[in-house]
Every structure is written in C-alpha cells, then in structure tokens.
Amino acid sequence: MPTLIIDNQSVTVPEGTNVLEAAQQLGIVVPHFCYHEALGAVGACRVCAMLFIDGPVKGMQMSCMVEAKDGMVVSTEAPEAVAYRSQVIEWLMLNHPHDCPVCDEGGECQLQDMTVASGHSVRRYSGKKRTYQNQDLGPFIAHEMNRCIQCYRCVRTYQDYCGGTDYGVLGANQRLYFGRFRDGPLESPFAGNLVDICPTGVLTNKPYRFTSRFWDLQEALSVCPHCSLGCAVIPGARFRELQRVRAGVNPEVNGWFICDRGRFGYDYVNHPDRPRTPLLHGEELPWSEALEALQQRLSELIDRHGSDSIALLGSGRASLESNYLLRRLGEQLGTAAPVYGSHAARDRAARAVTDLAAKLSASLAEVRSSDLLLVMGADPLAEGPMLALAIRQAVRNGGRVMLCDPRPVELPCSAEHLPCQPQELPQLLRILAAGENLPANLQPLADALQQAKRPVLIGGSDLLGAEGSAALLAAAQKLNSAERPCRTMILLPETNSFGAALLAGDGPDFDQLLNDMDSGRIKALLCLEADPLTDCPDRKRLLQGLEQLEFLAVLDHLPSLTAKKADLLLPTTAVAEGAGTLVNNEGRMQAFAQVFSPGEPLRFTGQGGHPPRNFSSTTPGALPCQAWAVLAELCGLPVNLAEIRRELAAKEPRLAGLPELSAEGPGQRVLPGNGASSSVPPAVATADESLQLLVCETLYGSEPLSALSAPLDPVCPHPYVLLQELDAARLGIAADDLVQLTAGGQQLALPARLSSRMAEGLVIVPRLRGTELESFYPGQPPLPCRVEKVSTP
Amino acid sequence: MSELLPAEEIAELKRQIAAVHEPRELIVEVLQAVQQHHGWVPDAGVELAAKLLGLSPLQVDEVATFYDKIYRSPVGRKVIHVCDSICCWSRGAESVYRHLQQCLGIAPGETTSDGLFTLLPTCCLGACGEAPAMRIGDRLYGELTVERVDAILAEERQEAEV
Numbered sequence: 001m002p003t004l005i006i007d008n009q010s011v012t013v014p015e016g017t018n019v020l021e022a023a024q025q026l027g028i029v030v031p032h033f034c035y036h037e038a039l040g041a042v043g044a045c046r047v048c049a050m051l052f053i054d055g056p057v058k059g060m061q062m063s064c065m066v067e068a069k070d071g072m073v074v075s076t077e078a079p080e081a082v083a084y085r086s087q088v089i090e091w092l093m094l095n096h097p098h099d100c101p102v103c104d105e106g107g108e109c110q111l112q113d114m115t116v117a118s119g120h121s122v123r124r125y126s127g128k129k130r131t132y133q134n135q136d137l138g139p140f141i142a143h144e145m146n147r148c149i150q151c152y153r154c155v156r157t158y159q160d161y162c163g164g165t166d167y168g169v170l171g172a173n174q175r176l177y178f179g180r181f182r183d184g185p186l187e188s189p190f191a192g193n194l195v196d197i198c199p200t201g202v203l204t205n206k207p208y209r210f211t212s213r214f215w216d217l218q219e220a221l222s223v224c225p226h227c228s229l230g231c232a233v234i235p236g237a238r239f240r241e242l243q244r245v246r247a248g249v250n251p252e253v254n255g256w257f258i259c260d261r262g263r264f265g266y267d268y269v270n271h272p273d274r275p276r277t278p279l280l281h282g283e284e285l286p287w288s289e290a291l292e293a294l295q296q297r298l299s300e301l302i303d304r305h306g307s308d309s310i311a312l313l314g315s316g317r318a319s320l321e322s323n324y325l326l327r328r329l330g331e332q333l334g335t336a337a338p339v340y341g342s343h344a345a346r347d348r349a350a351r352a353v354t355d356l357a358a359k360l361s362a363s364l365a366e367v368r369s370s371d372l373l374l375v376m377g378a379d380p381l382a383e384g385p386m387l388a389l390a391i392r393q394a395v396r397n398g399g400r401v402m403l404c405d406p407r408p409v410e411l412p413c414s415a416e417h418l419p420c421q422p423q424e425l426p427q428l429l430r431i432l433a434a435g436e437n438l439p440a441n442l443q444p445l446a447d448a449l450q451q452a453k454r455p456v457l458i459g460g461s462d463l464l465g466a467e468g469s470a471a472l473l474a475a476a477q478k479l480n481s482a483e484r485p486c487r488t489m490i491l492l493p494e495t496n497s498f499g500a501a502l503l504a505g506d507g508p509d510f511d512q513l514l515n516d517m518d519s520g521r522i523k524a525l526l527c528l529e530a531d532p533l534t535d536c537p538d539r540k541r542l543l544q545g546l547e548q549l550e551f552l553a554v555l556d557h558l559p560s561l562t563a564k565k566a567d568l569l570l571p572t573t574a575v576a577e578g579a580g581t582l583v584n585n586e587g588r589m590q591a592f593a594q595v596f597s598p599g600e601p602l603r604f605t606g607q608g609g610h611p612p613r614n615f616s617s618t619t620p621g622a623l624p625c626q627a628w629a630v631l632a633e634l635c636g637l638p639v640n641l642a643e644i645r646r647e648l649a650a651k652e653p654r655l656a657g658l659p660e661l662s663a664e665g666p667g668q669r670v671l672p673g674n675g676a677s678s679s680v681p682p683a684v685a686t687a688d689e690s691l692q693l694l695v696c697e698t699l700y701g702s703e704p705l706s707a708l709s710a711p712l713d714p715v716c717p718h719p720y721v722l723l724q725e726l727d728a729a730r731l732g733i734a735a736d737d738l739v740q741l742t743a744g745g746q747q748l749a750l751p752a753r754l755s756s757r758m759a760e761g762l763v764i765v766p767r768l769r770g771t772e773l774e775s776f777y778p779g780q781p782p783l784p785c786r787v788e789k790v791s792t793p
Numbered sequence: 794m795s796e797l798l799p800a801e802e803i804a805e806l807k808r809q810i811a812a813v814h815e816p817r818e819l820i821v822e823v824l825q826a827v828q829q830h831h832g833w834v835p836d837a838g839v840e841l842a843a844k845l846l847g848l849s850p851l852q853v854d855e856v857a858t859f860y861d862k863i864y865r866s867p868v869g870r871k872v873i874h875v876c877d878s879i880c881c882w883s884r885g886a887e888s889v890y891r892h893l894q895q896c897l898g899i900a901p902g903e904t905t906s907d908g909l910f911t912l913l914p915t916c917c918l919g920a921c922g923e924a925p926a927m928r929i930g931d932r933l934y935g936e937l938t939v940e941r942v943d944a945i946l947a948e949e950r951q952e953a954e955v
Contacts, residue, residue: 165848165849165851165852166849166851167851168851168852168855169855170851170854170855170858170859171858171859172858172859172860172861173916177858180851181836181839181849181850181851181854182836
C-alpha cells in the first residue's frame, strides 16, 4: 500500500492505483477524459497532467498513466501544470461549437466541467471550425459530431467493452469521424452506454432529447426491474413523467454500464392505459372505500366459505416487502400461504435456486474475473443482458467460454460451442453433479475444468427447470474446493424472483392453486402485481377457474389482462415511484429509493401543448399507492418501511441484513440456504419423429415491463419461427417462407428464420407479449409440434 | 462485385487470408488489390473486403480511411501527393504546392478536367533528405523546384498519352 503526497496531503492507496485515482480519493478534482473507471487509462487526452516533484518519476506526467508509489510528491496546482492543462483544454475546445444552450448534455457535461476546472474560460481562436455531417444511428442515440473532442471513449466502450463492430473511428488526425460505415441503427444491445460515456454532447439519448435539463430532473438510486440481475440505475423524472434512465454504479453487479432494455424500457411507467384510480366493477371510488370494500368482501367470503376460500398471489415483480406483507395478510385472514408466481415451473425453478449456499453464488464481478465460464441452458443476451457483457470481460481478461445449449445462443465475444441436443443437457448436468467422468466428446470441457482456477457455471432457470437448476448448483458444489473455488449463477425470470421464491419456501405453487380453483374451493383471488392471465401456461384452465370466482382483486401498475378482469382494481406504483427491496438472482438484496411521486404525465394532461390551466387541489393520476403501504394498511400495521423490514428480518433469518440496507452501496447477500439438494434432472424423452417446440425469451418483447415501453417499439421483433437448416431443408422450407406452426392445439402462420447452430429436431419461437405468440410460454418442456410450408414470400 | 476484383484474384486473397492468424493483418492488402483494379475503393469495395476478411465494413473502413494512399473517393489516373510536413515546408514546399495548383488549375483534393491528375497533400513521404518531395503514383520525386515540377508534369503527361 503505497503512501504518497498530493498537494501537501498524504494518501495511502492500494497497490496498482494510479495517481489520478489517488488524487480523487483526496477529493481533488482532476480533469480527465480518456481515463474512465471501467475503461482504464490510455494517457491520450493530456488534461490530467500533474507535476511530479519527488519520487521515482519526475516532471510533468499524465497522472492516469503513473502508478502510485511510495515517496511520490505530486502537485496539481504547480503553475506549470495549471498552464499545461489550460493549454490542452484550449486545443480540445478549438473546434467545439458554442452551442451549450441547445445541447442536451448542458449541465451534465464533463467537457463543461473540465474546461472550467482546467482554467480555460475565454475563447481566443477565431478561425473556421471543422464541421461534419451527422449520421442517423437508430432510435436510441442522437449524433452531433461537431461537438466531438476525440477522446475515443465511445470506441473503447462500444468496441472493446461491449463487443460492437458497427461503430468506430474513421479517418485520421484532423479529420477523425466517430460513427458507422453508413447511417443505420447501432447493432449492439449496449449502445445506450454511449450516452453516459460520451463526455460531451456528441452521443445523446434520442428518446429523451430536448425534454429536460439535468438539474430539473428528479433522480434517485434505483434498481433495474427488467431482468433478474438487478443492475444499479438512476431513473430521472420530470413533470410526473419518467423521462430517462442512466446507469448507476455497482461494482459488484453491473459495474458502470447497463443494457438498452434497462435504459429504454422505462416507459411502462408513463403508459397511458395504466391503472390510476381504484375501480370497483369499473366504477371509480376513493381509496378508503376501496380498502373497505376489499376487507368487507373478503370477510364475507370467509364467513360463508371459510378462510381457505381466499387465495393470495404474489409475484417476482413485486418488492420483497410487498410480497412479505401479502403473506402477513394471509396469516391474519387465516388463508393458505400465498402462491408466489403465476407460472408454476418457473416458481419451482426459482425456489430451487434459492436453496443455494450463498458462498457458491457468483456475482457479475466474479463472472468478469472468471477464467472459465460454462454456459449451460442460458441465453444471457435475452435472459439477463448484462451477464453477456460480464462474460465478455472475462474473455477480454483471457477467460474461456464454453456454451452448451440446443439454441443458437449468441454472445458478444468468442465462445466454444459444445455439441448439445436437448436431451444431452440434463445428462451433462447429472454427470457434473455426480462428479463422474465426462464422455469422450466432451473431453475439451473436462480438460478446461481441470485447468480452470476460477470457473463459474452459468444456467438459465427457464431451460433448466427446477431439477436442472438444482443439478447445476450441485455440480458447482462438487467442483468447488478450498484451493479451487467454483461459483454458479442462474438467471431467473423476474427482477425479484429470488425474493419471492425465498418467501414461498415450501408453500403452494400455482398448479396447486389451479387445482383448488378447479375444485371450486377458491372463491376470491387477490393478485399482487401478478398477471396470471398472461403468465400462466394453462390459460384455459385458469379462465375456467376465474369464471368460478366470486371476487377477483388486483393490485398492479400495469394495464394487464388480469387487471382488466378484476372486480376490484387497486392501482400501485412502479419501482421508480416507490421504495423497497429487490433480491437479484445471486441472492443480493438491493434497496431502491423513490425517484418521484406518481401522477399522470403533464405531457398527457396538457395534450402535448401548454400545461393545462384547469386548476384543482389534487394532482391528476396521483392515486397509485405503493403496494407495501396498501398491504400494511390492510394488515393494520404502521405504514413504515423500516419497521416492516425489521419485522421481516426477524421472521426470515436469511434476510437478516435487511434493516441495515440502503439504496447506496452494493447491496447485501441473503444468508446461505440449506445447500443444493442434488436431485437429478429427468432425462428428456428422446425425440420421436415429431419436432419439438421451445419457447424462449428474447432481448426485447418478452419482459413484461419493457414490452410496454414505447422507445423500444422500433426494436421489438415481429413474430417468427426459427428452424434448424437441415430440418427446414427436409420440409422444403427456405428462409422468410411463410410456414404454419401447429402446437398445443393452436395454428399460427409465421415467417421462418433458419439457423445452422441450433439442435436438430427443435423449433424455436420467441416469447413476444401482445402478439399472436403470447399464448406460447417459456419455462416449459418442449411441445410436440408440426411445421408446414404455406407460401414463399 | 466482378468489376471490383477478378475471380482469380479473389481466390488468391482468400488463400492468403486463410493462412494468417488474424485477418485484420491483410486489410490493407485487400484494399490495395481493389484499388489497383478499380482506381479507388468505393463503398462496395469496403464491403467486399469485409466479406473476404470476415470483418464488419466499419472495421475495414476504419483502416481504409486512416491511410491517405487508400482512396475512398474517385481520383485521377495519377495521384500527386505533395509533402507538407516540416522538412519539406522548411525547404520551400509551399511554393512547389502553389505552383502545382497553378499549373494544373485545381485546388488540393481536386482532379484535372481530363481526369489525369489528382492533387493531395501528404504528411511525410519519408524523403526528408531530398526535401521538398512529392510522389506521383508510385514514383518519388525529390529536390523539387518550380522548374523541375514543370518538367516532371510534362513527362508524366507524355507517359500517360502513350
């Protein structure tokens, strides 16, 4: 731990820290552009110059390029250093336009800050400035090349960190151009990070363009709800509208970046059809009466049919606190424990994952530093995009990736594909879990596992199911030793799937609920931010069950199918409109803070023009309440989040750290479970003649919240069916042909896509909400299906 | 693509690309081959190179636009690169450059109306010992004076007419 002196202050920093970071630790503002925590230092921009007075190096040096060493004496304020930096910034500013008043970056512009910090305040250059033609970079990023200062951060982020190949730097010296080969949407699903990374207004957020100044936004530390990884995000709201999301920093999880689904999926919060008032049989009523009606209706039914006629349904979308209070409500009413999740197989898989001994659970940081990643039955770009980016960082650090999946899984880095038919995956898991020898065709995998020092086994609960997930955990346990740690990460379907599953324990699942509904025992169902009509794979049976109900109550912030059918609809808040806790897929509890209060966006109430002048004492659309607060009131508990967390921690020993949790910091792991039970995945019945239909999540269009976000509309795929090339050839089907898919009693006409990299005998359709494919559900064993050609395009 | 590169040349390039560890090594060679046949490298040439090399067009264009001897816009049959770097500048390159513009009747970056010459500045030809220097096609000319430039242009013109 070297100790050095910067500006007459002594500081001790870990080995390997550079002098720029050491100065920042002292709170000294050092101008910098090319240096970035996630990208490292390249010493190119020359504005972090400091005068090294004593120690191993002397003279003017770029502080980002010098490692802190004992005995260094450094000055940031020496007149030579100040003069140097101010000249460099003047050069950088030479061609920069004076358009800050109309630039979206204004107010949160690193170039503004650094120009001022470097002491350049008067422009002396009066010559012509270099100008460029901008490009159309697609729906997410606006391009304004004239503002560029050639720091190369965008290229280092897009190409090096994110693995994109369609955006880069063209030309040389005075005619540099940062852009694409020609106009067109950026291909990387991490392109949105260019907005955060560009130190000035070259690359800005297109959907957010010209909406707000940074200082007018309400912001708070939050957690991304669009997959189970729980990346840190900072949503920004204004005029009762969630206007944008930028990446937060959590070194243990996402690092400094987020994916485009997380960045542009926020608009569900502003959805015009969102429930905003309590409704009883379609009639608006005040909250007090709505709660009274709910209590009255429930107690009536309990009196008439007994307390087991009431069923409660929680979800992986609702916060830990809300889900807990639902259970608490059930205890008070004397009902059975809530069912957590409308998709029984997914719920069971999530519960298997929560059994994990916490020390075996890998964080994304551990994935980034792993030297062997075994990806089995997971499609990171679809099921948890930032995991794909973490895997890429492992590869950049010399790690290997081995993919074992019947689907044509894509990663933004090189990976070795192991041959894998659907039935081989459970077999492989069983062998690994039992510690047996791998078959000869998997020898490369056996060798890699032998040599690896920090392997991580990665899986996806949708394909693995409960048994497969348990087997993967057991395999990690088997491969883990004191000398050679082995970790595991399993992607779950929803943001709080882990938390909900943990509360579920060995309670009932949705299949049991369906049975009880069939038998006519259930008279009332209370859904907490759950949409069984969209998520339950047995919709027919569920519809029959719902018909028999006397009372359906729904608490939700989405205009869901179930919400539309509800007798009583109680509007709740979205993540950004409230506070609470989510548990990510590694079992990390993360608190999120309230960004803004709910209300109908001014954009709607003003009909796009001037804000409305009809005055009232209430805010339009401000009635949604935080679900946990509604439930606390129903339970007769004080509406106090801290108290609820204390109570929950006392009841659930694995959540012991909950009361100390804050929205700042990296979150806290739940305490270990019982350890993986080493159940063995059942061998999939080897294919008879028929094709097997697998339903898979996609990057855009599958996740329920972002599927309602208008900025993502341009990138949502249209329904298609994916066939293995050999199967297609056998069936006389070419790419783009219209084919008829027959499965599960349904017939759909879909365009065909072909892949050579997927398993034969398999047919894949994406889970696409709001399309004809909505009735096909992921997380299920493959369905027998038939595919026939209808016509050529 | 046939007018960009003949089939046998494409086959030869494919052989070379298959033999190297990292296809990026050969970006310049492939682009030069296109330029040799087509006179300059159009967008379709970049796309062809990208396809042969297994790279994205952007990755090829990053290299193509970096080098001033790879022409991404149409040029005359002979491209004149006049060095404007420090050594040549100190030995009178400016007057040579001015004279060339007058003689040819074009500004830097332009092509003569007969399509023979394109005039471009360049930053160092590695001929500092013979400054001021210029290059026409693959031929290097040093110790330039206004008189010598006239003679060189006449010779080059004559050669082109033959």
